[in-house]
Amino acid sequence: MFxxxxxxxxxxxxxxxxxxxxxxxxxxxxxxxxxSDMSTTPNPSPKSKPNPSILSSDLTxxxxxxxxxxxxxxGTVQGDIRAHLLTVGETANIxxxxxxxxxxxxxxVVGKVRGLKVRLTSTARVxxxxxxxxxxxxxxxxxxxxxxxxxxxxxxxxxxxxxxxxPASSPAPAVPRPAAAGPSPMSxxxxx
Numbered sequence: 001m002f003x004x005x006x007x008x009x010x011x012x013x014x015x016x017x018x019x020x021x022x023x024x025x026x027x028x029x030x031x032x033x034x035x036s037d038m039s040t041t042p043n044p045s046p047k048s049k050p051n052p053s054i055l056s057s058d059l060t061x062x063x064x065x066x067x068x069x070x071x072x073x074x075g076t077v078q079g080d081i082r083a084h085l086l087t088v089g090e091t092a093n094i095x096x097x098x099x100x101x102x103x104x105x106x107x108x109v110v111g112k113v114r115g116l117k118v119r120l121t122s123t124a125r126v127x128x129x130x131x132x133x134x135x136x137x138x139x140x141x142x143x144x145x146x147x148x149x150x151x152x153x154x155x156x157x158x159x160x161x162x163x164x165x166x167p168a169s170s171p172a173p174a175v176p177r178p179a180a181a182g183p184s185p186m187s188x189x190x191x192x
Contacts, residue, residue, distance in 0.1 A: 057091040064096070073107070086115075090123050099154060114153045 052070035055061065059075035066082045073081070074089040079096045086100035092107035103115035105124040118132040122140035129145045131153040137143065 052085070052087070055092075057089075080111075088124075101154070116153060 050069055052072050054072045055075045057074040062078045064079040068084055070085040071081065071083045072087040072089060073092040073094060076093045082099045084100060085102045086098055088094060088105040088107045088109060090106045094109045095111060097112040098109060099114045101115065102117045103113060104119045105126060106121040108125040109128065111128045113126060113128060113130045116133045118130055119136045120126060120138060120141040120143060122138040124141040127144045130147045131150050133153055135147065
């Protein structure tokens, strides 16, 4: 029969040597058997995801940032940010456009926000338009701007949600008309 007291009671075999052998036996189970495989032990998967880049609260960056990885911002950024996962910490202050697959805002953003998944926590302060595929806004979040759903919010912004080109801000160039010998029908009504 098993007794709980036998497991917890120190006996002659449960000294430090016994716990050391228990640890080494578990270590040998998880470590590779051959010596040549030991060089790959620290990183078992060569395609493992790198740790996120963390910008501390005392750091100020002026300029754009772009990565295929993850960024956690706690400091100040004056410029655009593009990443896979972007976390805007409570102490963060971003002035510029942010674009990412997944965006979590707990700090302050002044500028356009574009993401597949956008989440504004209760401490978020966003001043700018949000273009998203899915969005969650917690109670208490401060938001000034417009919200627009788009199938591909990560596109360059030259297209709307229907995939059609937006009209340019400058007037469209005049359509060239073929040179005619006589006056055009439009010029008949406007005589000088």
